[in-house]
Amino acid sequence: MPSQPETYMQNRSGENEAKGAAFAGPAALARSLLAWYDQHGRDLPWRIRDRGQSHGQHQSQLRADPYHVWLSEIMLQQTGVVVVTPYFHKFLSRWPTIAALAAAPLNDVLQAWAGLGYYARARNLHKCARVLDTDFRDGFPEDTATLKTLPGIGDYTAAAISAIAFARPANVVDGNIERVVARLRAVAAPLPGARRELRKLAGEIAPDQRPGDYAQALMDLGATVCTPRNPACGVCPWAGSCQARINGNAAEYPRRVAKKAKPVRRGVAYWIERDSKIFLERRPARGLLGGMLCFPGSEWLEAVGESAGESAGESAGDAGDHLLPGEVRHTFTHFHLILRVSVRRAENHETDRPAGKWVAISELDQAGLPSVMQKVARHALGAMAAAE
């Protein structure tokens, strides 16, 4: 049986001291979180959990496959578990090993990634697979310093891989952990400026034992209990030590600086059809939707004044073009986009460019179009069907 948890009197706040609240120290916090994880942690496809014991604490953690950990961590960057799961299975099924992924053409990887967003992740994933396959034949790198030299792997991902796949102690800090720690310590400074402080506070608690389990436990806690809105403090293993909870305002953390409003950009997408095929074009290798297959179109220009559509070419199309009714709305990270769709005659467009490709309408769904272009396709087909 575990001994009495260590405690110390919180003395930063006179109010808490007056109430006599007992706060768990770092070791006790880690221990209670791991116990919670053994009972309530989620079963996820890229995760290995030790369910062999129902009583007591596990002394060591199982190690998940480094390829699976790496792939899942890249996919999970700024992306939810529900969205990632089918992509994770699809990738592993198609490319069961790092060598297989490294051998794949980049365009195949981008096609499989379509819909997941942040396409630089897919480009870096592929680049990283080739580096791993050529420069790390002896094994997946285990230390954070080496991991951070790899494409697409930054502070968080390096720490997560090192801890989860290799059981190495690391200070894993993601958005969930920032939120949990901000509440636990009632950090008043707003994000993103408070990152450094939150990272330091998180590091004071992270244990050397079962570092990967601990990191995943804290992320699970943030995702299922210490949620952004309406946190379930009543079932939180850290509630007794949580400063914000005791202050009664856990949901107010973490504070954030106000975000800038998104501007609106407008543009036209060209629907170029011939023999039941559509002309698509691959975007430049870097930047927005870099390397992705898209409908050709005008530039996307920020709306200025009331007739902004004209500046986007809505009234400057070639002879024979005709604008379909309605519009496609899509929001990117830093701007809103409003797209009109123009049906353009193939002979009015340069359709033999190297980056161009004709795709059967019936295969548009599997062509690997990013979501915004899937919206364009759906809108175009719907508008033309309605005009019949």
Place this chain on the structure above:
DNA sequence: TAAACGTGGAT
């Protein structure tokens, strides 16, 4: 340091 970089689900 700040801006760029996707998308879908929740409220």
Place this chain on the structure above:
DNA sequence: TATCCAAGTTT
């Protein structure tokens, strides 16, 4: 409908 937000990294 509008806004927030998610297992961040790169430049």
